Amino acid sequence: MQVVLLAAGEATRLRPLTESLPKSLLPIADGKTILDFTLDNLRWAGLKQVILVTGFEADQIRRHVSVRHPGLSVEWIHNERFSSTNNSHSLWLARQSVKGPFILLDADILFDRRILPLLLGLRPEDVLAVRTAGGWSEEDMKVRLDEHGNVRRIGKDIRVDHATGESIGIEKFGGPFGKALFEKLEHRIKSQNGSREFYEASFQAVIEAGLHLHGFDISPLPCMEIDTVEDYEKARADMNQFGGASSVR
Numbered sequence: 001m002q003v004v005l006l007a008a009g010e011a012t013r014l015r016p017l018t019e020s021l022p023k024s025l026l027p028i029a030d031g032k033t034i035l036d037f038t039l040d041n042l043r044w045a046g047l048k049q050v051i052l053v054t055g056f057e058a059d060q061i062r063r064h065v066s067v068r069h070p071g072l073s074v075e076w077i078h079n080e081r082f083s084s085t086n087n088s089h090s091l092w093l094a095r096q097s098v099k100g101p102f103i104l105l106d107a108d109i110l111f112d113r114r115i116l117p118l119l120l121g122l123r124p125e126d127v128l129a130v131r132t133a134g135g136w137s138e139e140d141m142k143v144r145l146d147e148h149g150n151v152r153r154i155g156k157d158i159r160v161d162h163a164t165g166e167s168i169g170i171e172k173f174g175g176p177f178g179k180a181l182f183e184k185l186e187h188r189i190k191s192q193n194g195s196r197e198f199y200e201a202s203f204q205a206v207i208e209a210g211l212h213l214h215g216f217d218i219s220p221l222p223c224m225e226i227d228t229v230e231d232y233e234k235a236r237a238d239m240n241q242f243g244g245a246s247s248v249r
Contacts, residue, residue, distance in 0.1 A: 007107035008055025024107040029239040045116035055082025089195040101174035112221040124214035125175030132165035133219040
């Protein structure tokens with residue numbers, strides 16, 4: 001199974017830490033960056049084929065991966081329009097490289113290494129990892145699940161009190177949803193303003209077309225997105241919840 005890993009953004013909310021450094025290369029613990037923890041978690045789950053979409057300071061990411069992860073099979077894709085597009089455009093750029101089932105994740109997430117094997121072992125082929133405990137805010141990518149656990153709505157515009165949970169930015173596409181997703185991305189990018197959207201807008205379009213995306217609750221396992229300086233400081237202070245260095249052995 002392939003992995004599409006998106007690491008193109010400028011991370012303006014993390015400045016000045018990210019003035020000249022990609023967010024994914026921020027140091028977290030034990031000499032490891034956010035990206036190191038992600039790639040080590042992929043390796044631990046047996047995922048070795050990575051399509052890595054870069055943008056801001058792409059050369060830094062390339063050098064880092066070549067030095068720290070020399071055995072990893074990486075196909076590099078560059079989003080030249082990283083400063084004027086959103087993650088939907090980065091995902092769309094990977095469309096021709098995806099040959100079958102794939103894991104999609106953002107490169108600014110710290111997560112427990114057990115999440116990926118759990119997703120891979122689930123019977124539903126198309127799965128969105130969600131957190132249904134702990135609360136969420138207006139800024140979070142919220143979801144509403146139906147009585148069968150399928151995602152009915154996803155977006156930041158969902159009212160906090162109407163949400164069932166929060167998407168954590170990790171998905172598995174092994175069924176019809178993935179193919180339909182790239183078709184929707186293509187349509188929205190070429191006929192609308194899709195390049196500036198979050199890719200979840202295309203998730204919603206595929207759901208409305210009648211395909212199922214199952215929500216899998218990972219609430220017992222730690223996971224956090226790093227968007228702000230406060231997030232970053234919290235991640236470094238609470239790194240033990242992710243197992244520290246031991247989680248990537």
